Amino acid sequence: MKCEDYRARLPEYWEGALVDEERADLEMHLAACAACRGEARSLGEIWRGLGNIPEAQPPSDLRRRFYERLESYQQGALETPPGPSWAARLRSWLPTHPAWQIGLAAAMLVVGFFAGYQMDNRRDAAQVSQLRAEVNNMRQLVTLSLLQQQNASERLRGVTYAYRMAESDTEVLSALLETINHDPNVNVRLAAVDALHGFSGSPVARRGLIQSLSRQESPLVQVSLIDTLAEMKDEQAVPALRTLAGDQAANPQVRQRAEWALGRLSH
Amino acid sequence: MVTESDEKLMAAVRAGDLRKLAVLFERHHRALFSFFVHMNGNRDLSQDLVQDVFFRILRYRHTYVDGRAFPAWMYQIARNASIDTGNKRKGELQLVTNREDDEDRSAREPVSELVAADEAIRRRQEIDLLRRALARLPDEKREVLVLSRFQNLAYEEIAAILGCEVGTVKVRVFRATKALGEIYFELAGERAS
Known part of the structure; x- marks a missing residue:
């Protein structure tokens, strides 16, 4: 191999x-060839220096504009364009x-x-509710996209976004x-349990929390789930709590907490 | 939560699930933004270009071929978008000093002692010089360097983006580093004298 070939491997x-x-x-080549060694040293410094240049951070409204x-x-894609014969059809109706x-x-x-007289009263209300629907759609989209990220702190942000969602949003x-x-990160799971407080009126949410109780392995998340269920005062949680309280393999503190929750629910 | 691969998400977008584009956006918009800033030195223009790329992806979603690495496809679209607007706004290349970003970084590093402060100043000067050297590098050299050094792309991916052999990419990355080094040492010499 020539010097040029060795140098191409330096990066x-x-x-x-x-x-x-x-x-x-x-x-071995660098040890033997002074010219290549000198180049490797000076350009290696440049290469490392490039790593110190901080990454440009995008402006905050980049995300807003994208959504x-x-x-x-999406709205444009859903609306079907008017047919070409529309005007002609209208004309045939006119005297x-x-x-x-x-x-x-x-x-x-x-x-x-x-x-016009009738509409005037309704228009404002209709516009407000349409705007509200649009904002909700955007929040939902941001939440769902963030929850998909590889990075745990991004997913955490997704969970905090969920707080701003209407309780009825089944997708979120x-x-x-x-x-x-399923999230591998305990902090993200804990934050999600907290976020579900806001959904306490939903039977689906409560059932989901109860089912999750038997699946969790982290004592922290288990305790947080138990507290949430005790707060919701849902008696359907009793069998799952009883199982957990009697489970010899479970963490003693978790069992104690389940016992405590059972006490609260039976009142 | 199970994370879907870029390629699966893009296939879903192609099939009409446009919301999946939001996931791809969250994953890639930062790197893309930094790519554009390196290439044109203009934050406003770069922001527009990032938007442009994601809407080109939507518009041309039917041309995405299954199994094709998504980042390579995205950067190809990015290069085209950059060329289209670059031709319109030629000569506007300006050097961003990115003070906010610099301060951000130095805030994260504890600079409590005098020695460390001295070191921080020296490092800032070096970064400044490197930025100036990068801005002077011809576009095609800067591009290959940015893709390999800042975008964390494998040589195979860069080869797919640039449409050349992997071996060629390696040689070009080295030559770009060498050209950058020459400009850098020249600038450093000017300052010393």
């Missing part, structure tokens, strides 16, 4: 990406005689006046339950 060498054999080969556009794109045209115009005016609810049961 991988600095990254630690060479296999043992290649690395040993390169190191807004995605939302409107051709001037007298009828005037009559129709007058009738439309009257209808329009009354309709099932994503939270999924997180409680």
Whole structure:
């Protein structure tokens, strides 16, 4: 191999990406060739220096703008474009005689006046509820996307987003339950249990929490689940709590807490 | 929670589940933003480009081929978007000093002692110089360097993005580093004299 070939391997060498054999080969060459050794030293410094340049952080409204556009794109994709014959069809309905045209115009005016009078009251309410629906859709999207991330702190952010959701949102609810049961990170699971407090009115949420009780292995999460169930005062939790309280393999503190919760629920 | 692969998510987007694009966005928008900032030095323009890339992905979702590495596909779209707007806004390349980012980093490192403060100043100067050197590097050299050093992409992926052999990528990465080194030492010499 020529010097040029060895040098082309330097970036991988600095990254630690060479296999043992290649690395040993390169190191042997560097030991023997002063020119390559000098280049490796000075450029290695540059390479490492590049690693110190902080990554540019995106502005905060980048995310907001993306979700807004995605939302409107989805709406645009759902609405079917009007057919080309629309205007023609309308024209065939309209009268051709001037007298009828005037009559129709007058009738439309009257209808329009009354309709306008009626609509005025409803319009504001309709706009507000439409806006509210749009905001909710966006929050749901952010929550669900964040809960999918590899990074635990991103998933935590997803869970905190869930607090802003309406209780009736079943998709977010099932994503939270999924997180409680399957997220590898204890902190994320704990946060999800807390977030489910907000869903305490939902029978699905309560059933999910009860089922999760037998699946959890982390005592921290178990205790948090028990506390939540005790607070919800749901008697359906009694059998699951009883099983846990009698489970010899379970953590003693968890069993004690289950016992305590049973006491509260039986009152 | 089971995380789906990029490629599976993209296949779902292609099939019409547009919400999955949000997951891909959360995973990649930061790296993409930093790629653009390195390439054009302009935060506003880079922000627009990130938006542009994700909506190109939506618009051309039917052209995504199963099993194709998503990052490679995304960066290819990013390069095209960059070329399209770059031609319109040529000559606007400006150097961002990214003060916020720098302060962010130094805030994370405890600089309690005088020695450490001295070291921090030296390091900041070095970063400054490297940024200036990078900005002077020809576009194609800067690109290959940014993809390999900052975007954590494997050489195979870079080869797919640039449409060349893996061996060629290796040589180009080294040559770009060498060219960067020459500019850097020249700038450092200017400052010393």
